[in-house]
Amino acid sequence: MELEEVPLEKKRNGDGEGASKLVVEVKAEEEGQPDHYAALQTPAEDIYAEASFGGSPAKAGKKTEGNARLYRIGWLFLTMICLVLLLAVIVLSVKLQTGSPDCQGTGEDGKGKCRNDFPKIQAQKVDCNPCGDGWLLFEKTCFYLSTVRLNWSMSKNNCTAGGGSLAVITSQSVQTFLTGETNGYFWIGLRRTGSQWKWVDNTALGDSYWEGKPSRGDCGLLKGSPQKNWISSSCTSVAYFICEKTA
Structure with missing residues (x-):
């Protein structure tokens, strides 16, 4: 009598189907669970x-x-x-x-006017010179001592261009003042015409302060101390010069 193998095959087939179902279910469970390693390897951007x-x-x-x-x-x-x-x-x-304020008046009057206009400024610091920068005020006359040397004619022209003339010395006080301010040779407005000495304003020479008898040259120079300090020299020589104008 021969054995029937059909039921055995059916059993095996049944077992195979069950095993297949089990494998599928396990894989499904694994796929349904979160991948913890993937989460660690790819941290969230909000971190x-x-x-x-x-x-x-x-x-x-x-x-x-x-x-x-x-x-x-x-x-x-x-x-x-x-x-x-x-x-x-x-x-x-x-x-x-x-700049500094213009002042009216001369001498002490001018300084007083400045003090009245600017009472808050100390008097010794007020620059009150009606003559202008670089000019010296003496007895209502402004004097300018040059810092360049020219011949007599050019010196005269420079003084005229500045609104004045070469210095005319007609008093002992002016002679003393200019002698104290100068140190060197300075042209003054004195020139000889023929045998007569005249000032640039065409007045004849009165009181004079010659160092000695003028001999050579036709133009007058003031050379500083002592009091009698005028000398004559060639008008083409170069020297400093003294200008004057009314304050």
Whole structure:
């Protein structure tokens, strides 16, 4: 009698189907579970965001807004400083262009007028010279001692261009004053025409202060101390010169 193998095959087939179902179910369960390793290898982006900004996005936004406010305040402060400095430069420029005040009167009268106009300025610091810069005031006459040397004719022309003339010495007081102010040889407005000495204003020579008898040269020089210090020299020689004008 032969054994029937059909039921055995059916059993095996049944077992195979059951095994297949079991494998499918296990794989399904594995696929349904989260991949913990993948989660560790690919961290969420919000971790980096929190590490970069040091907190939540709301806190970062408040910090940025605070910095912008500080920048605006600093910019306004620097702008105000620049405006103040610009105003100071303008004021100083105006004062420099204005210069010292003009004074009316001469001698002590002129200084008194300056003191009255500017009572807050110390009297010794007031520059009150009606003659102008570089000129010396004496007895209502302004004198200028040159710092360059020219011949007599050019010296005369320079004085005329400045509104004056070469110095005319007609008194002992003026002679003494100029002698004390000079150190060297200075042309004065004295010239010989023929045999007669005349001043540049065409008046004849009166009192004179010759060092000795004038012999050579037709133009007069004042050479400083002593009191009798006039000498004559060639008009083409070069020397300093003294100008004068009315204050």
